[in-house]
Amino acid sequence: MVTTPLLPSDYLDLVSPLRAGADLRGRIEAVHPETGDAATIVIRPGRGWRGHTPGQYVRIGVDVDGVRLWRAYSITSPTGRRDGRVTITVKAIPDGKVSNHLVHRAKPGTLIQLDQATGDFVLPEAKPAKVLYLTAGSGITPVMGMLRNTEFDDAVMVHCAPRPQDVIFRGELHDLVADKRLLLTEVHTDTDGMLDIARLDELVPDWAERETWACGPAGLLDAAEEHWTGHGVPERLHTERFRPGIVVAGEGGEVTFSATGKRVDADGATPLLDVGEEAGVLMPSGCRMGICFGCVTPLKAGAVRDLRTGEITEAEPGVLIQTCVSAAAGPCDIER
Amino acid sequence: MTAIDPTAHLTSEQIEELGRELDAIRDEVIADRGEKDAAYIRKVISAQRKLELVSRGVLLFSIFPPAWVLGTAGLSVAKIMDNMEIGHNILHGQWDWMRDPKIHSTTWEWDHVSPADQWKHSHNELHHTYTNVIGKDNDLGYGIMRVDEDQRWHPFHLGQPLWNFINACFFEYGIAAYDLELGKNLSKRRRKNPEFRARAKAVGRKIRKQVLKDYVIHPLLSGPSFLPTLAATFTANLVRNLWTHSVIMCGHFPEGVQVFERRSIRGETRGQWYLRQMMGSANISGSRAMHFMTGNLSHQIEHHLFPDLPSNRYAEVAVKVRALFEKYELEYVTGPLPKQVFSAWHKVFRLSLPNKKPKVGAPEREQELVAA
Numbered sequence: 264m265v266t267t268p269l270l271p272s273d274y275l276d277l278v279s280p281l282r283a284g285a286d287l288r289g290r291i292e293a294v295h296p297e298t299g300d301a302a303t304i305v306i307r308p309g310r311g312w313r314g315h316t317p318g319q320y321v322r323i324g325v326d327v328d329g330v331r332l333w334r335a336y337s338i339t340s341p342t343g344r345r346d347g348r349v350t351i352t353v354k355a356i357p358d359g360k361v362s363n364h365l366v367h368r369a370k371p372g373t374l375i376q377l378d379q380a381t382g383d384f385v386l387p388e389a390k391p392a393k394v395l396y397l398t399a400g401s402g403i404t405p406v407m408g409m410l411r412n413t414e415f416d417d418a419v420m421v422h423c424a425p426r427p428q429d430v431i432f433r434g435e436l437h438d439l440v441a442d443k444r445l446l447l448t449e450v451h452t453d454t455d456g457m458l459d460i461a462r463l464d465e466l467v468p469d470w471a472e473r474e475t476w477a478c479g480p481a482g483l484l485d486a487a488e489e490h491w492t493g494h495g496v497p498e499r500l501h502t503e504r505f506r507p508g509i510v511v512a513g514e515g516g517e518v519t520f521s522a523t524g525k526r527v528d529a530d531g532a533t534p535l536l537d538v539g540e541e542a543g544v545l546m547p548s549g550c551r552m553g554i555c556f557g558c559v560t561p562l563k564a565g566a567v568r569d570l571r572t573g574e575i576t577e578a579e580p581g582v583l584i585q586t587c588v589s590a591a592a593g594p595c596d597i598e599r
Numbered sequence: 600m601t602a603i604d605p606t607a608h609l610t611s612e613q614i615e616e617l618g619r620e621l622d623a624i625r626d627e628v629i630a631d632r633g634e635k636d637a638a639y640i641r642k643v644i645s646a647q648r649k650l651e652l653v654s655r656g657v658l659l660f661s662i663f664p665p666a667w668v669l670g671t672a673g674l675s676v677a678k679i680m681d682n683m684e685i686g687h688n689i690l691h692g693q694w695d696w697m698r699d700p701k702i703h704s705t706t707w708e709w710d711h712v713s714p715a716d717q718w719k720h721s722h723n724e725l726h727h728t729y730t731n732v733i734g735k736d737n738d739l740g741y742g743i744m745r746v747d748e749d750q751r752w753h754p755f756h757l758g759q760p761l762w763n764f765i766n767a768c769f770f771e772y773g774i775a776a777y778d779l780e781l782g783k784n785l786s787k788r789r790r791k792n793p794e795f796r797a798r799a800k801a802v803g804r805k806i807r808k809q810v811l812k813d814y815v816i817h818p819l820l821s822g823p824s825f826l827p828t829l830a831a832t833f834t835a836n837l838v839r840n841l842w843t844h845s846v847i848m849c850g851h852f853p854e855g856v857q858v859f860e861r862r863s864i865r866g867e868t869r870g871q872w873y874l875r876q877m878m879g880s881a882n883i884s885g886s887r888a889m890h891f892m893t894g895n896l897s898h899q900i901e902h903h904l905f906p907d908l909p910s911n912r913y914a915e916v917a918v919k920v921r922a923l924f925e926k927y928e929l930e931y932v933t934g935p936l937p938k939q940v941f942s943a944w945h946k947v948f949r950l951s952l953p954n955k956k957p958k959v960g961a962p963e964r965e966q967e968l969v970a971a
Binding site for chain 2: 267328522
């Protein structure tokens with residue numbers, strides 16, 4: 264009543280954006296380069312931060328050229344750091360608006376939006392006796408979160424990167440090897456070629472007995488899933504995907520955003536999330552690859568196609584769709 | 600159409616070419632819009648909130664005359680900033696591109712008795728689409744005044760200088776009533792319409808909140824300064840109302856601004872729409888501070904051409920738009936605030952009387968066009 268039409272929090276945000284009870288935010292405190300195109304971002308989270316489990320990711324909202332964009336990144340810091348900070352490690356991907364901004368242009372002091380940590384690419388309660396990490400590129404990041412937390416009796420890692428200097432955390436990994444806490448095989452794909460999954464027998468003879476965490480590009484993960492299933496041990500393999508899978512496109516249609524009264528023509532390949540954002544509709548978003556369900560929105564009418572599978576979803580009361588991996592399949596109406 | 604059509608010399612090809620040139624100006628700004636613009640609006644919002652907090656803080660001691668003067672002046676400016684540079688422009692969607700849910704046309708609410716969603720409908724959809732079309736754009740005289748010779752005279756209009764003055768003092772209530780289309784909706788049949796009743800209730804709630812805050816809670820918080828604070832918030836609201844009313848009157852009422860007939864907009868092209876916005880709006884010239892306090896509505900012509908471009912860009916856009924006016928030999932109606940306010944009021948007085956017969960209007964009008 265005192266502050267109507269604003270809320271007291273609108274005023275408190277001016278002086279204390281990280282206080283308890285505020286929307287969860289964080290402040291970038293430092294940016295440490297890891298390789299030529301990767302950097303670790305040290306974030307001081309707001310008071311509402313509930314911590315994370317090693318291997319989980321966090322969604323962050325960053326203003327790039329004035330536009331708020333949300334992405335998900337694996338947390339690489341150990342849990343319960345004394346200073347309460349968390350780190351994410353980001354690799355700049357070609358044309359990646361957020362990743363390039365964070366790696367090359369982010370400045371200490373910048374406020375970012377945060378979500379609580381989430382994801383089930385985590386270690387089980389009971390420590391497995393033998394562990395294999397199969398990673399490529401920035402797929403190392405969730406695994407680093409695990410390695411920094413737990414000491415294993417028998418841990419093996421096979422990591423792929425184009426060149427030695429592209430291996431993120433290389434120094435720290437080699438220290439672990441020197442301390443005999445990790446067996447590491449680096450595959451340098453520029454010289455060695457892509458990893459042939461059949462070579463695992465030679466690199467890690469007892470791979471099938473190991474609880475395995477794999478993270479990297481879709482090609483590697485698809486091959487791994489096939490390999491583990493083929494040998495009858497799919498339950499030993501845990502994977503984390505960074506990008507959506509295969510794109511299946513079809514006919515588009517006119518999209519109505521009924522809450523804002525906007526109508527736009529959309530093709531059958533563009534995710535409705537992008538269509539809405541382009542049209543100026545305030546769309547919730549998250550990982551942008553169909554994992555986190557941060558973007559779910561009611562489908563009021565019409566049909567949409569899942570870009571990963573080609574599956575068609577038709578409107579019914581209560582039907583929610585993931586706008587980041589759904590495209591228009593004919594005219595449709597989205598409650599935004 | 601008015602006595603002389605000031606666009607008669609343009610061919611339809613020229614009008615479409617003009618439209619394309621305006622589109623190009625718009626695209627240029629959109630391509631360049633970014634971090635600096637976002638920092639601008641955040642800074643303005645932050646400054647407004649701090650100013651309001653400090654002013655209300657000072658008013659707790661408004662029993663002391665210097666505190667009263669300082670607090671009232673600060674609060675008046677804060678309210679004007681809230682309504683003009685911040686509220687009006689955010690509700691236009693000028694900042695939606697930032698995708699910040701806290702600064703977005705669908706979530707914003709302002710220090711005004713008309714709820715944001717109702718205002719957006721009557722202002723963004725009706726007024727900005729049907730700018731200065733008689734019978735379609737209710738902003739033309741707000742339904743209580745006659746502002747063009749082509750509007751039919753009624754004895755009621757004799758009192759329009761008085762109606763206009765009362766409207767100016769209580770402008771936010773005038774806007775709320777206008778957004779509710781009270782004049783139309785108070786008829787017996789429409790009064791019971793559930794949709795209208797829901798909207799009227801929403802306005803009632805908003806008025807209650809605003810009144811409680813300004814005239815009950817803050818005066819009570821001031822303790823012994825109860826009455827002076829009450830007078831201060833009343834004054835701040837009055838100042839805000841008079842100021843916004845004057846600025847808005849200058850946007851479409853000054854002499855030289857054209858109005859249009861309903862049938863003239865049938866099948867209107869993009870170029871023709873742009874042309875109507877150009878001929879139907881008027882600017883206010885002045886310093887940067889002046890532009891800021893009007894919420895950049897002093898660049899009314901540019902605002903009407905590009906209602907969703909960020910307001911901090913209108914000044915640079917104005918240079919290019921003005922060049923187009925010259926190129927196409929159109930009159931860019933502008934002037935300092937006192938002159939434009941006088942011109943608008945002069946029209947309100949003049950048109951409170953029936954038109955002079957026969958047709959003396961035409962040459963008189965021509966003279967004004969040349970003079971302005």
